[in-house]
Amino acid sequence: MFRRPDGHVARMLTIAGSDSGGGAGIQADLKTAHQFGVYGMSVVTAITAQNTVGVQAVYPLPAEIVRAQFESVRDDLGFDAIKTGMLGDRAAIHAIADALAGVDCPIVVDPVMIAKGGEALLQPDDVAAVIERMLPLADVATPNAPEAERLTGIPVRSLADAARAAEALARLGARYAVVKGGHLDGAGDLAMDVVFHGGAWTVFAAPRVPSRKTHGTGCTLSSAIAAALARGARPLEAIAAAKSFISRAIASAADWDVGSGHGPTDHSQCPVFPDHIEAGRMYVFDGRQFAEAALPL
Ligand SMILES: Nc1ncnc2c1ncn2[C@@H]1O[C@H](COP(=O)(O)OP(=O)(O)O)[C@@H](O)[C@H]1O
Numbered sequence: 001m002f003r004r005p006d007g008h009v010a011r012m013l014t015i016a017g018s019d020s021g022g023g024a025g026i027q028a029d030l031k032t033a034h035q036f037g038v039y040g041m042s043v044v045t046a047i048t049a050q051n052t053v054g055v056q057a058v059y060p061l062p063a064e065i066v067r068a069q070f071e072s073v074r075d076d077l078g079f080d081a082i083k084t085g086m087l088g089d090r091a092a093i094h095a096i097a098d099a100l101a102g103v104d105c106p107i108v109v110d111p112v113m114i115a116k117g118g119e120a121l122l123q124p125d126d127v128a129a130v131i132e133r134m135l136p137l138a139d140v141a142t143p144n145a146p147e148a149e150r151l152t153g154i155p156v157r158s159l160a161d162a163a164r165a166a167e168a169l170a171r172l173g174a175r176y177a178v179v180k181g182g183h184l185d186g187a188g189d190l191a192m193d194v195v196f197h198g199g200a201w202t203v204f205a206a207p208r209v210p211s212r213k214t215h216g217t218g219c220t221l222s223s224a225i226a227a228a229l230a231r232g233a234r235p236l237e238a239i240a241a242a243k244s245f246i247s248r249a250i251a252s253a254a255d256w257d258v259g260s261g262h263g264p265t266d267h268s269q270c271p272v273f274p275d276h277i278e279a280g281r282m283y284v285f286d287g288r289q290f291a292e293a294a295l296p297l
C-alpha cells in the first residue's frame with residue numbers, strides 16, 4: 001500500500017451504489033483503489049440487481065443507514081480522498097452533502113444518472129439536488145456528455161460543446177470540471193476528456209478502443225482520480241493517471257468473455273503518473289506513456 005509523507009497508508013472512501021455484476025459502482029471503485037495501492041472503504045447508497053445486459057432492479061437505501069456508514073468509517077478509519085457515484089434518492093443526497101460539508105480532503109463527484117443500457121440510476125427530479133448540494137463540494141466533477149447536458153442545459157455533442165459545458169460546471173461550483181468523451185459524436189480515433197480549471201482547458205486523450213466492454217468506465221475513472229488524490233497527486237496529475245488506468249483497463253478487456261452484453265473492464269492494471277502536466281495543453285496516452293500535443297480547441 002502507498003504511504004503518504006507522514007507514513008500513513010493512503011485511504012479512499014467511495015459513496016456509491018452496489019453493482020451485482022461487479023463492473024461498476026462500489027465494486028469497480030474498490031478494485032481501482034486497490035490497484036492504486038490505496039486502502040478503499042465504502043458507503044453503499046443503493047443496491048442494484050445488474051449485469052452486463054442491463055439493470056433489473058434498483059433499491060435505494062434509507063438516508064439513516066447511509067449516514068451511519070459514513071460516520072462509522074469517518075470516526076475510526078478516516079480518509080484522504082472521497083469519491084461519490086450513484087447517490088440513491090434525494091434524502092440520501094442531502095444526508096451525504098451535509099456529511100461532506102465537514103470533511104477536509106479532496107472530493108470527486110461523479111454525477112451518475114443513467115446506466116449504459118438507459119436505465120435511470122437517479123430520478124430526474126433529483127438532478128436539482130445534485131446541482132445545488134453536490135457540485136459546490138466537488139474538487140473534481142466527472143460527468144459524461146449526457147450528464148453534463150442535464151447539469152448545464154448545454155447540448156454536448158462535440159469536444160467544443162464539452163469544453164463549454166466544463167466551463168459552465170465550474171460556474172456551478174466544481175473546482176476542476178471534467179467532461180468525459182466516451183459519448184461524443186464524431187470524436188474520431190481518440191477518446192478525449194476535457195478539463196476546465198482556473199480559466200484554462202486541458203485535454204486528456206487516448207486511442208478509442210472499438211469495444212463493447214465499457215461497463216463501469218465512468219465509475220472507474222472517477223475512483224482512479226480519487227485514489228490518485230488520496231496518494232497526494234495534484235488534480236491534473238490525478239486525472240492523467242486515471243486516464244492511463246481506464247485506457248489500459250478498456251484495452252485489456254476488449255477480448256473478454258465476461259457476460260454477454262456491455263462487459264466490465266480489466267481493473268488489474270497499473271496507472272501511469274506523468275512527470276509534468278501543464279494546464280492549457282493536450283496529453284495523449286498511447287498505452288505506455290503520455291505525449292504532449294497542441295490543444296485542439
Ligand atoms: N471505447 C473507448 N475507448 C477508450 N476510452 C474510452 C472508450 N469509451 C470511453 N472511454 C473513456 O472512458 C472514460 C469514461 O467515459 P464515458 O464513457 O464518457 O463515461 P460513462 O461511463 O460515465 O458514460 C473516459 O475517460 C472516456 O474517454
Ligand SMILES: Cc1ncc(COP(=O)(O)OP(=O)(O)O)c(N)n1
Nearest residue numbers: 017024025115116215216217218219
Ligand atoms: C451501481 C452503479 N453505479 C454507477 C453505474 C454507472 O456506471 P458508469 O461507470 O457510468 O458505467 P455504465 O453504466 O455507463 O457502464 C452503474 N451502472 N451502476
